[in-house]
Amino acid sequence: MAAEYRTSFKAYAAWNYQGEIDDLNRASEQGWQLVKGGCFHSRFVKNPGVRYRYQLDYGKIGDMPRYLETFREQGWEYVNSTWNGWHYLRKLYDPSLPEEEYEIFTDRESLREMNGRWVRLALALGIILLAFAVFYLIQLIRTPQLSALVRVLIFGIESAVLLRGAAVMRNPDSGRRRAKTNLAVFITVILIGLVAGCVLQLARPGFQTNQQASEIDEPIVDNRWADFQVYYLDLYYLDLEMESRDPMTFAVVNDAGETVYSVTDTDFSEEDIALRLSRGHYRFSMSCESGYRVDCSIR
Amino acid sequence: MKKSEPMSESYFYILLCLAKGDNHGYGIMQMTKELSGGDVVIGSGTMYGAAGNMMKKGWIRETMSEGAGLERKRMYQLTEEGRAALRAEIARLRRMLENAEEV
Numbered sequence: 001m002a003a004e005y006r007t008s009f010k011a012y013a014a015w016n017y018q019g020e021i022d023d024l025n026r027a028s029e030q031g032w033q034l035v036k037g038g039c040f041h042s043r044f045v046k047n048p049g050v051r052y053r054y055q056l057d058y059g060k061i062g063d064m065p066r067y068l069e070t071f072r073e074q075g076w077e078y079v080n081s082t083w084n085g086w087h088y089l090r091k092l093y094d095p096s097l098p099e100e101e102y103e104i105f106t107d108r109e110s111l112r113e114m115n116g117r118w119v120r121l122a123l124a125l126g127i128i129l130l131a132f133a134v135f136y137l138i139q140l141i142r143t144p145q146l147s148a149l150v151r152v153l154i155f156g157i158e159s160a161v162l163l164r165g166a167a168v169m170r171n172p173d174s175g176r177r178r179a180k181t182n183l184a185v186f187i188t189v190i191l192i193g194l195v196a197g198c199v200l201q202l203a204r205p206g207f208q209t210n211q212q213a214s215e216i217d218e219p220i221v222d223n224r225w226a227d228f229q230v231y232y233l234d235l236y237y238l239d240l241e242m243e244s245r246d247p248m249t250f251a252v253v254n255d256a257g258e259t260v261y262s263v264t265d266t267d268f269s270e271e272d273i274a275l276r277l278s279r280g281h282y283r284f285s286m287s288c289e290s291g292y293r294v295d296c297s298i299r
Numbered sequence: 300m301k302k303s304e305p306m307s308e309s310y311f312y313i314l315l316c317l318a319k320g321d322n323h324g325y326g327i328m329q330m331t332k333e334l335s336g337g338d339v340v341i342g343s344g345t346m347y348g349a350a351g352n353m354m355k356k357g358w359i360r361e362t363m364s365e366g367a368g369l370e371r372k373r374m375y376q377l378t379e380e381g382r383a384a385l386r387a388e389i390a391r392l393r394r395m396l397e398n399a400e401e402v
Contacts, residue, residue: 057344062351066361069373070350071343073325089343104344109307113348 004046006032011040011183014118015169017056017086024054028093036080037088040184052077052090053102058066059085059117076104115169122166129159143272143299146234147200156191203231205298209284212293219289228298236270238273241295248288250296255281304389309341309349314385317359317377324350327375350375358384 004034008027012020024042031048048086055076061067068078071089077089091102105111133155140148205228213220230236242250244266251262252275260282275298285292306314312331316322322330328341341349353359358381364372377385 055344066350066373067347070324070347073323074328074343100340100342103340104342106340106342106345107307107309110309110342110345110348114344125313 005035006044006046007041007188009041009046009184012065013165013183013186014058014122014178016164017058021054021056024088024090025052028052028090033087034090037082037086037121039082039084041194051093053093055089055104056085057089057104057110058114061087071104075101101130111145119166119170121160122169125257126159126166129155129162130235133159143237143274144235145200145204146232147197147204150193151197154190154197158186158193160192192252200232204234204236205230207278208297210293211286214291216290216292219287221287223283223285225284227281229281230277230279233276233278235274236277237271237299238275239271239297239299240273241269242293243267244288244292245290246288248292248294249286250294251285253283253285262290305391306384307337307349309345310353311388312339312341312383313346313349313353313375314358314377314381314388317375318382318385321362321364321374321376323364323372325375353381355385356380 007067010023027034028051031046033047033050033052035043035045035138061081071078075091077091079090079181081087089104093102100106105114118173132154136148136151136155140152141144146194169198207226207228209226210226211222238252238261240250240263242248242265247264247266249262249264250268251259253259254277260277261273284296309331312334313327315328315334316327319330324343324346328343328346331339333342350359354361357378359375360378362374362376364374366372
């Protein structure tokens with residue numbers, strides 16, 4: 001008879017590894033034995049004839065032969081390791097043996113050491129995510145916009161989750177209060193956030209244009225000097241610099257012909273002029289009587 | 300010389316077992332259980348980590364047992380530094396015990 005296999009798509013947060021161990025033990029009791037453990041999915045084979053107890057270890061194994069020998073001597077079978085450094089181990093279950101026979105870390109120091117290896121990684125990652133959150137927060141404060149808000153929220157939430165996870169894992173005594181965060185959810189949220197942030201950013205107009213004439217004979221009016229599309233309601237930022245002998249007018253006009261922004265001056269320079277624009281087509285328009293120079297960009 | 304920190308129970312028993320002679324991981328775990336009357340248990344993860352750390356400290360070293368093929372086993376051996384560390388720990392424990400008895 002062909003062996004019966006099953007794949008389970010359940011991901012666990014690192015600080016909830018005890019939850020994964022409990023699930024593996026339960027699956028074994030129900031006749032499903034682990035073939036290969038993974039971060040996102042694990043493979044099982046049906047074999048009701050045996051029962052195992054599982055343990056997880058984390059970190060780089062410096063001396064694999066010594067590691068395997070140390071575990072084998074005490075009846076542990078090494079199943080596999082994941083790409084990110086988790087190791088699956090199991091031991092045949094014998095109800096007559098005391099529970100401590102199924103522990104691999106038997107003192108606080110070694111458990112702390114194992115947890116500490118993950119905590120260091122989580123802290124480093126959490127701090128990088130936090131730095132991104134702060135970077136986009138500064139952008140959000142200086143030039144409020146949706147893409148920055150999305151990024152602040154995503155990086156802020158993810159760094160908070162990771163740093164909290166590090167705190168939980170650092171203190172193994174808080175065992176019963178382990179946070180239950182699903183790794184798959186964590187990664188999905190960050191991916192959606194990154195894509196959403198990029199799409200919102202890319203959908204913003206972004207160009208620079210300039211025009212100048214040292215002398216003109218007649219007043220000129222350029223109604224459609226440059227135009228751009230706005231895809232969603234947000235704040236957009238205009239940098240404008242203009243100089244002319246006689247007062248000139250610069251304006252941003254929408255498709256209905258309404259002026260959403262205009263300035264008339266001989267010498268004007270300002271950055272980050274916030275324009276609240278809804279979805280639609282817009283154009284720059286300008287008029288002047290004499291020699292002029294205009295530099296402008298919209299973001 | 301820097302003040303030595305109290306040794307963990309696992310480290311202490313590993314060194315104590317090796318003071319009686321070279322031994323392999325499993326032998327140390329078994330002997331520890333016997334010596335402590337079942338109070339101190341050393342799991343495989345703890346054993347691997349502790350042995351690795353103590354080799355780094357130079358307290359123990361790895362040797363191979365006599366024999367050929369599968370008969371050959373990885374053994375641990377106490378070094379002079381390890382013996383000194385164990386003596387210092389025993390002295391510390393003895394002093395604490397004496398202090399406690401005075402009270």
